[in-house]
Amino acid sequence: MDSSRIIKFFPRLQDIFFAALFLAILLLGSRMINLDGDLPRHLLFGKYILENRTVPNTEPFIYPYEGRHYVSHEWLAQVVYYLVYAAVGLKGLVLLAAGLLSVTFYISYSYLVKRFSLRLPVLFLVGWGVAITSLNWAIRPHVFSMFLLAVWLILADELRRGGNTSIWQFPVLMILWSNLHGVFIAGVLVLFAFAAGWAVDYLFDSRNADTAIGKRLWLALLLSALASFLNPGGAGSWTSILGFVNNRYLMSRMLEANAPNFQLPEMRILLAFMAFSIFLLAFKREKLSAGQGFLLAGFTAMSLVAFRNIHLYGIVAPFVLAETLSETKNLKLVNRLENTLAGIETRITGSFHPIFTSIALAILVLISPLSSALYKFDPETFPVKAVDWLASNPQEGRTFNDLNWGGYLELHLFPEHKAFADSIADVTGDVTMEYETILTMSKGWEELMTFYNIEWAIIETDSDLAVILVEENGWNILYEDETAVILRK
Structure with a gap:
């Protein structure tokens, strides 16, 4: 067999990138x-929807909010998560996340390489973006948003550049997105940035601003905004999401809602990228379009305001900044390497490597006993042993629980028991404030315990509340391990 026949089966650089990403995500699965x-609440919510064949419009799992209006903006992702979990367990969810995240950066890289004919510089930039987003990798519905944001950026970029992209793709995609995750708003912001950028270009130099493109951008924006109402929350989705992120009390209690702390070593990778982006913009001879400027500035600001947005920045920033790398072609070494890679990759046929990689690694994960041991709820993070004890020793009455364990308790004890609080249900701050009052034994905490008729508690073993309940209030220890203690009046 001659070398040309062998080469055509070689993986492209993008295929190697995909495989490396997929494997890295599997290693981070636990x-x-x-x-x-x-995650546990997401799983239970998906199960609840499937069993009742409806998306609930009131809070189903925490008893202080019984009957209060609540609509999940992530219901479709929750259904998908539960179906995968019911079929193959947590290992299936890790595989799903690995697939979504790998495809996200694979398509971004492939599009940018096709547009700028640069492989190594684009790989460097997109790979840096991967590292930034990894700070926020979790088995949560936002991985769907990451994938859809990458697709959206490609379609929107084609639209702003005068491509023949159908504007109807945007509202159709938005209907899907607005039922998968609340970050569908990011898609609207991308189109707004490009549409507003076109308007600025038109105001300052109407000769270089294509009116047809502007009309299509604004129409796509309008249709997408309207399509975002087509979910169980309707137009109220916008008010509830924006109300949540503007709730100062809740945001102050959420670590991910705080600005990135650049004193932490893991945050330096974000700081370094932002500094590097300034260098790239200063180095580039031709300026970016106003739309690209709005897009980059907007998502940079979002990531500086809240840590929870850096996974969006890690996708958007490399996508925009890739254009600044076009002049690296003038470097002899880069040019030589690019020509060599281009010569090899043009002889490669087929795109089976990502599919083969996904199937091979999925089979390995699904049949390996090691994955079952690795991909599980950590007994040091969740009250795994305590909940196992409760399964054999069910308790009557209402409970008070650690907020971060609420979803885990719900997944295993609902409908016999509802939690006092969990990490998702509270969108107003009322329950979180009451939870904090009890946990810290602030003024009125015992009255709240009486008001809610709390008869038992499952909280951290070394918490001050556990000590006070036992030593001063006479509660009994029913179960105790290194993670959780179960107390009863």
Whole structure:
């Protein structure tokens, strides 16, 4: 067999990138499962929807909010998560996340390479973006948003550049997005940035601003905004999401809602990228369009305001800044390497490598006993042993629980028991404030315990509340391990 026949089966650089990403995510799977307390509630919510064949419009799982209006903006992702979980367990969720995240950066890289004919510089930039977003990797519905944001950016970029992209793709995609995750708003912001940028270009130099493109951008924006209402929350989705992110009390209690702390070593990668982006913009001879400027500035500001937005920045910023790398072609070494890679990749046929990689790694994960041991709820993060004890020793009455364990308790004890609080249900701050009052034993905490008729509690073993309940209030210890203690009046 001659070398040309062998080469055509070689993986492209983008295929190697995909495989490396997929494998890296699998290695981080345990961390992604246990990063916070959200996943168990997402699973139960999906199960609840499937069993009742409806999306509930009131809070179903925490008793202080019984009957209060609540609509999940992530219901479709929750259904998908539960279906995968019911079929193959947590390992299936890790595989789903690995697939979504790998495809996200694979399509971004492939599009940028096709547009700028640069492989190594684009790989460097997109790979840096991967590292930034990894700070926020978790098994949560936002991985769907990351994938859809990458698709949206490609379509919107084609639209602003005068491509023949159908504007109807945007509202159709938005209907899907607005039922998967609340960050569908990011898609609207992308189109707004490009549409507003076109308007600025038109105001300052109407000769270089294509009117047809402007009309299509604004129409796509309007249709997408209207399509975002087509979910169980309707137009109220916008008010509830914006009301939540503007709730100062809740945001102050959420670590991910705070600005990135650049004193932390892991945050330096974000700081370094932002500094590098300034250098790239200063180095580029031709300026970016106003739309690209709005897009980059907007998502940079969002990431500086809240840590929870850096996974969006890690996708958007490399996408915009890739254009600044066009002049690296003038570097002899880069040019030589690019020509060599281009010569090899033009001889490669087929796109089976990502599919083969996904199937091979999925089979390995699904059949390996190691993955079952690795991909599980961590007993040091969740009250796994305590809940197992409760399964054999069910308790009557209402409970008070650690907020981050609420979803785990709901997943295993509902409908027999509802939690006092969890990490998702509270969108107003009322329950979180009452939870904090009890946990810190602030003024009125015992009255709240009486008001809610709390008869038992499952909280951290070394918490001050546990000590006071036992030593001063006479509560009995029913169960105790290194993570959780179960107390009863």
